[in-house]
Amino acid sequence: MKRFLKWALLVVVVLVVCALGAFLYFIPPFFTTAPEDFGKAMAAAAPGVDGITDPAERAIAARGRYIVMTTGCIGCHATNGPQGPDLTKYLAGGGIKSVASQATYVSRNLTPDKETGLGRRSDDEVKRVMRSGVFPDGHVVAVTSMPWGAFSNWSEEDRHAVLVYLRHLPAIHHPTPEPVPGNAITASGAFEQDHAWHDYGTAEAKPIR
Amino acid sequence: MTTLRSVLASTVAAALIVAAALSVARARVEAQPRGKAVYDKHCSECHGADGKGDGPAAAYVVPRPRDFSGGKYKIRSTDTGSVPTDEDLVRSIRQGLYATSMPAWDRILSDADIQDVVAYIKGMSPQFSTPPKPVALGAGTPSAPASIDRGHQVYDKLQCGKCHGNDGRGSGAVTTDFQDDKGQPLPAADLTEPWTFRGGATSRDIYLRFRTGMAGTPMPSFAEAASDAEMWDLANYIVSMARKPVWSMTAQEIADLYAKQDAEAKANPVKRGAHLVNTLACATCHSPIDDQKRVLPGMRLAGGVRFRIEPYGEFVTGNLTSDKATGLGNWSDDEIKRVITRGTLRDGTRLLPFPMDYGSYSTMTPDDLNAIVAFLRTVPPVSNKVPPPKYKWLIPYLWGKFNLLILGGDPPMTIFSGNAGTKGGAQ
Numbered sequence: 001m002k003r004f005l006k007w008a009l010l011v012v013v014v015l016v017v018c019a020l021g022a023f024l025y026f027i028p029p030f031f032t033t034a035p036e037d038f039g040k041a042m043a044a045a046a047p048g049v050d051g052i053t054d055p056a057e058r059a060i061a062a063r064g065r066y067i068v069m070t071t072g073c074i075g076c077h078a079t080n081g082p083q084g085p086d087l088t089k090y091l092a093g094g095g096i097k098s099v100a101s102q103a104t105y106v107s108r109n110l111t112p113d114k115e116t117g118l119g120r121r122s123d124d125e126v127k128r129v130m131r132s133g134v135f136p137d138g139h140v141v142a143v144t145s146m147p148w149g150a151f152s153n154w155s156e157e158d159r160h161a162v163l164v165y166l167r168h169l170p171a172i173h174h175p176t177p178e179p180v181p182g183n184a185i186t187a188s189g190a191f192e193q194d195h196a197w198h199d200y201g202t203a204e205a206k207p208i209r
Numbered sequence: 210m211t212t213l214r215s216v217l218a219s220t221v222a223a224a225l226i227v228a229a230a231l232s233v234a235r236a237r238v239e240a241q242p243r244g245k246a247v248y249d250k251h252c253s254e255c256h257g258a259d260g261k262g263d264g265p266a267a268a269y270v271v272p273r274p275r276d277f278s279g280g281k282y283k284i285r286s287t288d289t290g291s292v293p294t295d296e297d298l299v300r301s302i303r304q305g306l307y308a309t310s311m312p313a314w315d316r317i318l319s320d321a322d323i324q325d326v327v328a329y330i331k332g333m334s335p336q337f338s339t340p341p342k343p344v345a346l347g348a349g350t351p352s353a354p355a356s357i358d359r360g361h362q363v364y365d366k367l368q369c370g371k372c373h374g375n376d377g378r379g380s381g382a383v384t385t386d387f388q389d390d391k392g393q394p395l396p397a398a399d400l401t402e403p404w405t406f407r408g409g410a411t412s413r414d415i416y417l418r419f420r421t422g423m424a425g426t427p428m429p430s431f432a433e434a435a436s437d438a439e440m441w442d443l444a445n446y447i448v449s450m451a452r453k454p455v456w457s458m459t460a461q462e463i464a465d466l467y468a469k470q471d472a473e474a475k476a477n478p479v480k481r482g483a484h485l486v487n488t489l490a491c492a493t494c495h496s497p498i499d500d501q502k503r504v505l506p507g508m509r510l511a512g513g514v515r516f517r518i519e520p521y522g523e524f525v526t527g528n529l530t531s532d533k534a535t536g537l538g539n540w541s542d543d544e545i546k547r548v549i550t551r552g553t554l555r556d557g558t559r560l561l562p563f564p565m566d567y568g569s570y571s572t573m574t575p576d577d578l579n580a581i582v583a584f585l586r587t588v589p590p591v592s593n594k595v596p597p598p599k600y601k602w603l604i605p606y607l608w609g610k611f612n613l614l615i616l617g618g619d620p621p622m623t624i625f626s627g628n629a630g631t632k633g634g635a636q
Contacts, residue, residue: 024607025610035550035559035571038562039568039572059460059463059464060456063467070489070577072568131310132305132312142254143502150490152309155308
């Protein structure tokens with residue numbers, strides 16, 4: 001009887017470990033989700049423009065939506081969860097990306113929220129980040145963190161369309177960390193952290209051939 | 210007595226000149242550290258640490274940032290071959306250069322900062338030892354229908370349409386795809402979109418571009434081919450060519466404009482594909498960088514960037530050039546589109562949905578996908594064999610997942626400098 005209990009306990013423990021392992025293995029369900037479903041989820045998550053009353057503004061915002069959606073802004077400007085990027089908080093920021101030997105970045109909230117999002121920023125300030133990577137405090141965000149060098153190739157009219165779309169997103173109150181000089185995590189501050197590049201060197205990088 | 214006085218006077222004058230020159234030189238030297246501080250903080254990401262126009266962002270932006278060591282400037286109010294005046298440089302920094310990634314700095318930098326950084330930039334090129342030769346600017350010709358008509362004739366006489374098109378937007382041009390003197394792409398300006406004119410869109414700005422030429426570009430000076438009056442008439446004509454920008458249009462006009470742009474994109478898929486690849490930031494992950502974060506020479510889109518993504522493993526970005534052995538040269542159109550929209554490689558390997566965000570890319574229209582493939586076919590081959598993905602072994606993978614999901618660790622994505630691929634010889 002005692003021996004049976006011992007065996008039963010062992011089986012239960014093994015089962016629990018296997019179950020936990022399988023649970024961990026299958027979330028996030030990247031490889032059990034059909035590839036097409038990622039695209040459907042992305043298209044469904046991007047808020048539509050039908051609610052915009054002014055027809056000219058609606059037409060421009062539709063162009064902006066296409067650019068924002070296809071460029072994959074949500075890939076960085078979302079909080080990562082067990083299911084991948086949190087698509088319910090569309091473009092509300094908070095995703096963390098690190099760049100070797102350089103700095104750790106936290107993506108910003110792009111929704112029109114007045115306290116934590118782009119509601120704080122003027123049109124010119126938003127366009128300037130997209131065009132030149134220059135933040136309102138004057139620092140230039142490293143092109144390896146936000147690829148603004150690519151977005152600077154949008155035509156001025158397309159950049160305007162992206163801005164119009166961002167202005168019509170539902171506002172989400174979602175604070176993201178502010179840059180703190182000397183802190184390992186800054187919201188954008190390659191500048192404060194740039195010395196780290198030299199401190200760590202490129203020991204992990206392969207030699208250039 | 211007169212001799213003595215004149216000797217004295219000339220000595221004093223000479224001493225004053227020397228003192229003035231010394232103080233100017235000292236002011237210049239004193240401005241250098243301040244100018245350097247401003248430059249390093251605000252300018253070096255594009256223009257590079259030593260002003261060669263090769264900063265980390267340089268490889269991604271069209272047009273490329275200015276190389277200050279050459280002393281060649283497009284936007285000047287000075288004779289052909291001359292350096293710009295300080296006022297020209299200050300103006301470009303204050304206002305920015307429209308339709309480039311050079312922003313207007315006037316809200317961020319003080320006038321003193323701008324003066325200091327101008328002094329610092331001038332120190333980067335020996336050409337500035339020769340003083341600038343500003344052009345004498347007349348009163349100009351006010352815009353009037355007669356002047357615009359004459360300007361139209363000058364446009365035809367000078368054959369502006371050979372590069373800019375008869376309608377100012379490329380129709381009937383021999384070609385609009387030009388290069389600057391560094392071999393970088395530089396399309397002819399669309400003259401109906403004045404908000405893209407780098408140096409401004411007033412008749413005075415436009416006149417100066419004809420008069421002085423744009424150094425380092427195929428745009429010459431017309432000072433000898435046309436009279437001053439003709440150039441002012443031409444400037445008035447160019448101003449009159451402007452179309453409405455999208456932010457001033459009605460819904461119908463916007464629909465027409467977008468339909469026209471879509472038709473042009475469909476007619477020229479390679480050009481559209483180049484624009485998409487440039488704006489979708491493909492090159493940011495698919496071009497290896499050095500330890501200064503600059504794209505390795507000749508390696509744009511050649512892959513080889515190593516990513517470590519916890520808890521999955523290590524992955525190297527693919528070679529997107531048309532190389533047959535190591536790039537996309539032997540891939541069929543459908544195979545390329547399958548990676549872009551479904552993250553599935555030729556051998557059936559599934560990619561993670563990030564950083565290669567195929568979910569987002571799959572929302573592109575079929576025309577745009579075809580355009581991207583058409584453009585990638587034209588990328589010159591670079592032999593760079595990238596290693597296959599290295600997924601983690603099961604137990605470290607499960608431990609990484611446990612750490613990430615149960616203990617709440619941050620999912621770190623680390624990008625490494627250097628080329629993790631094997632660069633081959635000539636094909």
